[in-house]
Amino acid sequence: xxxxxxxxxxxxxxxxxxxxxxxxxxxxxxxxxxxxxxxxxxxxxxxxxxxxxxxxxxxxxxxxxxxxxxxxxxxxxxxxxxxxxxxxxxxxxxxxxxxxxxxxxxxxxxxxxxxxxxxxxxxxxxxxxxxxxxxxxxxxxxxxxxxxxxxxxxxxxxxxxxxxxxxxxxxxxxxxxxxxxxxxxxxxxxxxxxxxxxxxxxxxxxxxxxxxxxxxxxxxxxxxxxxxxxxxxxxxxxxxxxxxxxxxxxxxxxxxxxxxxxxxxxxxxxxxxxxxxxx
Amino acid sequence: xxxxxxxxxxxxxxxxxxxxxxxxxxxxxxxxxxxxxxxxxxxxxxxxxxxxxxxxxxxxxxxxxxxxxxxxxxxxxxxxxxxxxxxxxxxxxxxxxxxxxxxxxxxxxxxxxxxxxxxxxxxxxxxxxxxxxxxxxxxxxxxxxxxxxxxxxxxxxxxxxxxxxxxxxxxxxxxxxxxxxxxxxxxxxxxxxxxxxxxxxxxxxxxxxxxxxxxxxxxxxxxxxxxxxxxxxxxxxxxxxxxxxxxxxxxxxxxxxxxxxxxxxxxxxxxxxxxxxxxxxxxxxxxxxxxxxxxxxxxxxxxx
Numbered sequence: 285x286x287x288x289x290x291x292x293x294x295x296x297x298x299x300x301x302x303x304x305x306x307x308x309x310x311x312x313x314x315x316x317x318x319x320x321x322x323x324x325x326x327x328x329x330x331x332x333x334x335x336x337x338x339x340x341x342x343x344x345x346x347x348x349x350x351x352x353x354x355x356x357x358x359x360x361x362x363x364x365x366x367x368x369x370x371x372x373x374x375x376x377x378x379x380x381x382x383x384x385x386x387x388x389x390x391x392x393x394x395x396x397x398x399x400x401x402x403x404x405x406x407x408x409x410x411x412x413x414x415x416x417x418x419x420x421x422x423x424x425x426x427x428x429x430x431x432x433x434x435x436x437x438x439x440x441x442x443x444x445x446x447x448x449x450x451x452x453x454x455x456x457x458x459x460x461x462x463x464x465x466x467x468x469x470x471x472x473x474x475x476x477x478x479x480x481x482x483x484x485x486x487x488x489x490x491x492x493x494x495x496x497x498x499x500x501x502x503x504x505x506x507x508x509x510x511x512x513x514x515x516x517x518x519x520x521x522x523x524x525x526x527x528x529x530x531x532x533x534x535x536x537x538x539x540x541x542x543x544x545x546x547x548x549x550x551x552x553x554x555x556x557x558x559x560x561x562x563x
Numbered sequence: 564x565x566x567x568x569x570x571x572x573x574x575x576x577x578x579x580x581x582x583x584x585x586x587x588x589x590x591x592x593x594x595x596x597x598x599x600x601x602x603x604x605x606x607x608x609x610x611x612x613x614x615x616x617x618x619x620x621x622x623x624x625x626x627x628x629x630x631x632x633x634x635x636x637x638x639x640x641x642x643x644x645x646x647x648x649x650x651x652x653x654x655x656x657x658x659x660x661x662x663x664x665x666x667x668x669x670x671x672x673x674x675x676x677x678x679x680x681x682x683x684x685x686x687x688x689x690x691x692x693x694x695x696x697x698x699x700x701x702x703x704x705x706x707x708x709x710x711x712x713x714x715x716x717x718x719x720x721x722x723x724x725x726x727x728x729x730x731x732x733x734x735x736x737x738x739x740x741x742x743x744x745x746x747x748x749x750x751x752x753x754x755x756x757x758x759x760x761x762x763x764x765x766x767x768x769x770x771x772x773x774x775x776x777x778x779x780x781x782x783x784x785x786x787x788x789x790x791x792x793x794x795x796x797x798x799x800x801x802x803x804x805x806x807x808x809x810x811x812x813x814x815x816x817x818x819x820x821x822x823x824x825x826x827x828x829x830x831x832x833x834x835x836x837x838x839x840x841x842x843x844x845x846x847x848x849x850x851x852x853x854x855x856x857x858x859x860x861x862x863x864x865x866x867x
Contacts (some may be wrong), residue, residue: 297668302662305674307733311682313701315692326699378586387579397586400594402785404793404843406819406836410604410829411597417611434589466578490739495684496814497796502824513686517800520690528694535687546681550674554740 318532325528341537344530348518351507353534356515360494361541363428363511367493368486370432371440375479375485375560378435379444380470384456401438406499413502428496429504432489440485447481448474483552491542512538602768605834610827622834633835634812637842640815643724644791645733649759652783655738660772662739663746673743677736689730693717696726696801719802720811727797727812738783745779753833774859781858785850792843795820815839 309331317325318340320333347353381387382394416427435441451474459469475482497513504510510518516538519531546553580587605622607615626633662672682688695701696713706713716722753771762770773780795816802812805821819839823832 293666296661296664296666300666300672301660304609304660304672307679308675309701310688310691310695310733311678313695314687356616374585374589376580377584381579381582384813385575385579386825387576387583390579395584396590400590401592402789402843402847404789404836404839405842406793406816407601408594408597409601409819409836410823410833411600412593413823414600414611414829415592415597415791431589431593433585434593435586436589436593439584466582470582491681495796496684497686497799498820502820515684516690520686526772533692538685538687539682541680542685543678546678554673554677 294304314532314539315536318529318536321528322529325532336372338450340529340533343527344519344537347515349426349507351510353512353515354535355508356510356512357537359509360511360513363425363500364490364493366425366429367432369491371487372432372439372482372487374435375437375440375445376475376482377470378441378542379448380474382441383445383448384469384474385466391462397441400436401442411504416503422503423506423509424503425509428493430497437489437492437518440489443485444478444481451477479529480552480555483549484555487545487549490545494542565796582624594648598855600831601836604830605837607830608828609830611829612827615830618830623838624836626831626834632806632813635810636813636815636818639724639811639813640792640794643731643794643814644788647728648784648791650728650788651735651787652738652780654732655783656742656776659739659746663743668681673740680734681729683734684796686796686800689797692726692730692797693801696729700727718771718808720809723802723808723811727794727801730797730801731791738787741779741783742776745776749775751757755756777858778860781850781854785847788846788850789843792839792846801805815837 312331314333316333319336319338321335321337321339324333324335331561345353347356378397382390382397411421412427419426421427431437438542440518455473455477456469459473464472495513500511500514501517504514507518514533517536519534520526569570571852594839601681604615606617606619608622609615614666621856622675662669666672696716697703698713698718700716702716703713714722716726749771753775754767756769793816794814797815798812798817799820802808802817806817815835819832822835
C-alpha cells in the first residue's frame, strides 16, 4: 500500500512537472533563442543553443531611427512609476471614504463605483481621445497617467475597501478620543496597516501599465516617446522581414521588469489574486 | 441625540467628499461625461477635423443592416469568448484540484503555472505565439514527429482563431490561484462524511467541490468574460493588425479601433462601442440572474 501511494504521488509530481515545462516552453524558447545566431533561430529546434551570441542584444538595443531601446525602457518606467503612485494615492483616499466615513449618497456612489469596474474601456475611448486632443495632450503621457491619479481603476478601490473593513474599528475610535481628525486617522492608522493592499495595487498597476499596448498605441506616435511595447511592435514586421534576433532579444528584456517584480513580491501577488480575484 | 449627530455627520460629509474628490472628478470627466458624449457621437458623422453632424440612428441602421464585417467580428468574438473562457476555467480548476492534494513543492508549481498569466498580455509573448504556430514553428515540428504535416496555423483563416484561443487558455494560472484559495476553504470533514456515506470521487466533485466553489467560479466567469470580450493585443499582433487573414483576426475591439483610429469614423466607432456595452451588459446580467440557481452561498463562506 505505501509503495502504491508513493507511486501515485510520484506520478502526480511527474505529470505536474511535465505540464509545467510545457507551459514554460514558449518563454524558455524566447529567452534561449535570443542568444542563438540568426541562422540557427528557426533551424535549430533544440532549446539549448549550440552557438552563443550576444549580438542580438547589441543590435536590438540600438532601437529604431536612432532612438535606443534604453529610451523606450526609461519611457515605460516613467509611465509605470507615475501610474503606480497615482493609483496608490487616489484609490486609497477613495477607499477610506467608502469604508470608514458616513456621507450622503454613499451607497449610490459605491454601487456606481462597482459598476465602473465592469465598464469596457472602449465605451469612453473616443470621447476621451477627443478630449485629450482638444487639450493637445496627444503625444504626451497625460492620457496614460491622468486616469490613475483620478482613481479610475476602481478595482483597486474595491480591493482596499475590503482590506480596510478588516482593520478593527477600535483603533479609529481610540484615535478619535485622542483627538485625531479623519485625515490623521487615515495617515497614521489606516495607511500603515493598509501597506499589503497598497503593494498589491502597486505591482498590478505596474504590470498593467507596462503591458498597456492599446492606449500607448493610440496616444503615442512620436518615436522618442515610444514605450517598450511600441518599440517591439515596430521592430516586428508581420509580413516577415523582421530582424528576428533583435526582436527576440528585446522581447526577452521587455519581460524582465515584470518578472523581477513578480519574483520579489510573490507573496503579495498570489495573496492579492486569491483574496480579490484580480485579473 | 439628533442634535449632536447632525453637525458631526455634516462634518464627515465634507471630509468624505474631499477624500472622494479625485475619484469623483475622474468619474464625471473621464467616465460619465465621455459615456454620454459617446452616445451622442454614435448618432453623428464625425472625423475629428470638422464638427459632428447629426445623423440620428443611421450609424446603427448601417451597422445592423449593411455591415458584414460587424457581424463577422461579433461572431468571431463570441466564438472566442465562449470557447476560451470555459476552457480556461476548466483547465484552471483541474490543475488546482491536482495541486490541492497536500502536494509537496506547491509553492513552486503555483509560481510556474502563474508565469504565463503574468507575461501573456505583452506584445513579446504574442510575437512568440505567432512564431510557435507558424508553418515551420514549434507546433508543427512537434506534430512532424508523429508524421503529421501541420498547416501554417497563423496564416490560415480557419485556424488562426485557435492560436489566439490557446494563448488565452495558456494563461489559466490566475484563475487557478483563485480556485486554489477557494478549494482550501472547503472543510475537509465534508469529504470525510460523504466518504463514510459511500460517495465516490465523481459524486464528491459534483456534490461538494462544485457547489462550494460556485461563488468563486461565478466571480471568475464574470471577470474572464468581460476581459475576453475586450481582447485586443493578441488579435492585433498575431494577425496582421488589420484583421487579416480574411478578417479571421477581426475581433470586435480591433474593428472598433480600425473604424475610429484608422478611418477616423468616430461616430461609427462610438456606435460600435455602445453596442459592445449593451452586449457585455446583457451577458453579465444573464450570469447574475442565473446565479440564483447555481451559485451556492454556504453559511461559513462569505459570498462575493
